[in-house]
Amino acid sequence: MxxxxxxxxxxxxxxxxxxxxxxxxxxxxxxxxxxxxxxxxxxxxxxxxxxxxxxxxxxxxxxxxxxxxxxxxxxxxxxxxxxxxxxxxxxxxxxxxxxxGKAEKQCLLMEVPLLPAAQHILSRYQDHPQYENTGLLLPVLSNQKMNAYLKEIADLCGIPFHPPPPPMLFLH
Structure with missing residues (x-):
């Protein structure tokens, strides 16, 4: 068209x-x-x-x-x-x-593999009302909230969230 x-x-x-x-x-x-x-x-x-x-x-x-x-x-x-x-x-x-250059927001669902221990914990809550009503056991986070959590985890682990820039080389 x-x-x-x-x-x-x-x-x-x-x-x-x-x-x-x-x-x-x-x-x-x-x-x-x-x-x-x-x-x-x-x-x-x-x-x-x-x-x-x-x-x-x-x-x-x-x-x-x-x-x-x-x-x-x-x-x-x-x-x-x-x-x-x-x-x-x-x-x-x-x-x-x-x-x-503004792109449309895309909705992309991903499957994340879980360790057996995490699967066991989640299986305990299969009958929880939140799961039965929404089909979701865990809350769906916004990118902003997810980034805030990632920064917090990185701080606790001592990982710099934004790595420092590479050192500058000065040639004489």
Whole structure:
């Protein structure tokens, strides 16, 4: 399924704007629905051509900005192609997320082998009401909580959770 989209670069002035550079935004429109994201660059409004969606002038920094905007355009086109090839719905939000590198959260169930002693302990609680109601004997933890527990265990075991960076070598 091929769905067309439109892309527009525009300036978005802050509420209390007086003067100076203004952030450039990128607007994606698919089937009338919009999604916006910051382009990560700024320009003086006097040097912006709103019809072309590019900086005007021949200075080096304007040429660099326009090349950057062309790169963003190419990345959006690539994201559009990847959505088409993966068969995902092409919406303004999906296109922005694919372009911005935001991945969908994935739910992945894993089987973890247990030692016989752990299996014996868990087998004692097979008739527990929590297991009968939810089918889960142990709580399902969030990544944040799991990381906190791992840090705590690492501290108790004397394992640095974040290893120190390698030593720097200085050559003379």
């Amino acid at each position: 091929k769905t067309n989209y439109s892309l527009l670069f525009y300036l978005k002035k802050p509420k209390h704007y007086t003067s100076g550079p203004v952030p450039i935004y990128l607007r994606l429109t698919v089937a009338g629905k919009r999604a916006e994201t910051a382009a990560g660059r700024e320009i003086d409004p006097a040097r912006w051509n709103s019809k072309t969606g590019r900086g005007s002038g021949s200075k080096e920094n304007t040429k660099t900005l326009n090349a950057y905007l062309d790169t963003l355009l190419a990345k959006v086109q690539q994201a559009h192609q990847s959505l088409i090839s993966s068969g995902k719905a092409i919406t303004a939000e999906n296109l922005r997320n694919a372009f911005g």
